[in-house]
Amino acid sequence: MAVRPFRIFLLILILVVAGVGTIYIFQSRRHHSSQVQNERFISTYAALSMAQEKYRLSPDSLSAAYDSIFAANRVDSAWLSDFAASLPNDIHQSLRFWNEIVRRLDSLRIAPQADSSKAN
Numbered sequence: 001m002a003v004r005p006f007r008i009f010l011l012i013l014i015l016v017v018a019g020v021g022t023i024y025i026f027q028s029r030r031h032h033s034s035q036v037q038n039e040r041f042i043s044t045y046a047a048l049s050m051a052q053e054k055y056r057l058s059p060d061s062l063s064a065a066y067d068s069i070f071a072a073n074r075v076d077s078a079w080l081s082d083f084a085a086s087l088p089n090d091i092h093q094s095l096r097f098w099n100e101i102v103r104r105l106d107s108l109r110i111a112p113q114a115d116s117s118k119a120n
Helices: 003-054 059-073 077-089 091-119
Strands: none
Touching: 003 059, 003 077, 003 091, 059 077, 077 091
């Protein structure tokens, strides 16, 4: 008779560990998916900003560049707008996004200058 409570305890322990493991895996996948979406937004926004600077006097080239950027990042303008609209919900996260975008834009602007100075 003393063995039966041990089996019940063992069964409950196994179920609890399996449940916690399942929750952990689900949260991990959700976090990874969120990071991928965040990176996609930052990369797309930075690339669109650079294209705007590069093709500001050529609307047809700008439109083609936008289409290319959206295709390369597997997003569209509606997704980008929806994602950007969700950012104000968390001011700290919004600041992190915009700071990262500014950092990338700065590094993209410096890179062509360094390439042109090597060519001289």
